[in-house]
Amino acid sequence: MDRRIVLITGANGYIGRALTQRLGSAYRVIGLDRSPVEDNPDLTASYSMDLGDDASVAAALEKVRGDFGNELAACIHLAAYFDITGEPNPLYEKVNVEGSRRLITALQAFDIEQFIYASSMLVHEPKPLPGVRIDESSPLGPTWPYPQSKADAEQVLRENRGDIPVVFLRFAGVYDDEGHSAFLAEQIAGVYEHRVSAHLYPGMLCAAQSALHLEDLTKAVEQTIARRADLEGETPILVGEPETLGYAEIQDIVHCRIHGEEWTTVRIPKSVAKLGTWIEEEVLGHDGFIKQWMVDDANAHYILDISRARNLLGWEPEHSLRDTLPTIIDALKADPQDWYETNKLNTSRVAWHPKSSDAGKTEPARPQSHDTDMAHDGHQMDGDMHDMDGPQRGTRWTQFAVIGLGLWLAASPGVYDVVSADTARASVVAVTLERGLPSIEWRANALALSDMLSGIVLMIFGAMSLSKRTAWFGQWATAFIGIWLLFAPLFFWSPSAAQYLTNLLVGTLAIAFSVLVPMMPGM
Structure with a gap:
């Protein structure tokens, strides 16, 4: 008996390739993507299709009909547009919503037994407390454009499906043994790099979202197709792990596995977090990962509640994020550069650590296992990571010292004796009159104001220097403030020896603690 035909849109994507591998032995799998897939042996055939164009969708399906006939066991619709900006994008409507309409309309000419739409659990309204589960009857309420486009696409499919049975598989956040989850990877990287921001969270520390291992996802799709005869009409099904980890719990697991020490996560007001993201993007010009909508959804x-998946599909997850996190962390520790590349993170943050393939060219490979990785102390890492990152962490005290110097400088005007024409030395008064300088009081107050402002700025730049992302700016800015402090008493013709000595001492130490004692940023 010939194997039945299954269509997969987005066959060249991350989930698409995993699905073709699982289904390839039981079905003839045909891939549809923006360009034909030529390097996937599990595909029977592949065709080019642009969901944003009516003619392209019709032409691709006509080729399928001409080559393989009119009968399809299922069509799995994975292709979609996605970004994390949280901003509206016309591609959401063109590809996700109207693209789904084009596809289901063109499939009306086929004898198709099932249409599977890869939706998201995010189409549902989130719950405010961790004790309440979401099931398929829970109200819909997407909170940002991507899940809104998924909800809109579901409605379009309901209105245009005709007699085709449609299953809406509402997946939880997908991950695998290497990560491959943007939000999870960013959280892990923040802990790995000891970012200050990784200690902060603008919401309940118990905030939790279900996850879904890639292998469990493909198993759910496989069982959905296998039970297609029992799934009539429109069937939404939530697919994810019933056990969830809160944000702080993930932080603790990750940090313990990487650094072998306790981790503190502090809850901060959402207004403070939003201000931080605004400064990072608008003032510093960094395209940070954290967006305003993420703060709102914290x-x-x-x-x-996966009761329906259990009852209708006989599906139960075989993996859990709790059990997989150590595997993900071990992959990161084994080859940081490769892990960062795999998860589409900035590899320059781990540029000092060689790729394992490069390391093998210069020294024999050392056997590693999970046990030996766990044996490392929290402040020790292999190879160049230890050589570079160890000294950096060993000089973090200098940035705290800069913050302390800033506090001292900002408070110092309050402890000086008031300098005036009556209390100043005769020589100071004489120089003032001879050179036509501003009054002694004005000059003393101007330098006092400069000290207060410089002290506040030093504290800000010192805090920025603690983060690897902003250290390059914070350290050099601290050094320039130090230079200003050396010349400020001369600029204002300071009448106070105490002010002069304070500026000289703080300025010298600020320069030393910013770029001389620690490693110079960018060097």
């Missing part, structure tokens, strides 16, 4: 709970 309290969102997506904990799933």
Whole structure:
């Protein structure tokens, strides 16, 4: 008996390739993507299709009909547009919503037994507390454009499906043994790099969202196709792990595995977090990962009731994020550069650590296992990571010293004796009159104001220097403030020896603690 035909849109994507590998032995899998897939042996055939164009969709499906006939066991619709900006994008409507309409309309000419739409649990309204689970009857309420486009696409498919049975598989956040989850990877990287921001969270520390291992996802799709005869009409099904980890719990697991020490996560007001993201993007010009909508959703709970998946599909997850996190961390520790590349993170943050393939060219490979990785102390890492990152962490005290110097400088005007024409030495008064300088009081107050402002700025730049992302700016800015402090008493013709000595001492130490004692940023 010939194997039945299954269509997969987005066959060249991350999930698409995993699905073709699982289904390839039982079905003839045909891939549809923006360009034909030529390097996937599990595909029977592949065709080019642009979901944003009516003619392209019709032409691709006509080729399928001409080559393989009119009968399809299922069509799995994975292709979609996605970004994390949280901003509206016309591609959401063109590809996700109207693209789904084009596809389901063109499939009306086929004898198709099932249409599977890869939706998201995020189409549901999040719960405010962790004790309440979401099931398929829970109200819909997407909170940002991507899940809104998924909800809109579901509605379009309901209106245009005709007699085709449609299953809406509402997946939780997908991950695998290497990560491959943007939000999870960013969280892990923050802990790995000891970012200050990784200690802060603008919501409930118990905020939790269900996750889904890639292998469990492909198993759910496989069982959905296998039970297609029992799934009539429109069937939404939530697919994810019933056990969830809160944000702080993930932080603790990750930090313990990487650094072998306790981790503190502090809850901060959302207004402070939003101000921080605004400064990072608008003032510093960094395209940071954290967006305003993520701060708004910091309290969102997506904990799933998967009773329907169990009853209709006979599906149960075989993996859990709790059990997989150590595997993900071990992959990071084994080859940081490769892990960062795999998860589309900035590899320059781990540029000092050689790729394992490069390291093998210069020294024999050392056997590693999970046990030996766990044996490392929290402040020790292999190879160049230890050589570079160890000294950096060993000089973090200098940035705290800069913050302390800034506090001292800002408070110092309050402890000086008031300098005036009556209390100043006769020589100071004489020089003032001879050179036509501003009054002694004005000059003393101007330098006092400069000291207060410089002290505040030093504290800000010292804090920025603690983060690897902003250290390059914070350290050099601290050094320039130090230079200003050396010349400020001369600029204002300071009448106070105490002010002069304070500026000289703080300026010298600020320069030393910013770029001389620690490693110079960018060097």
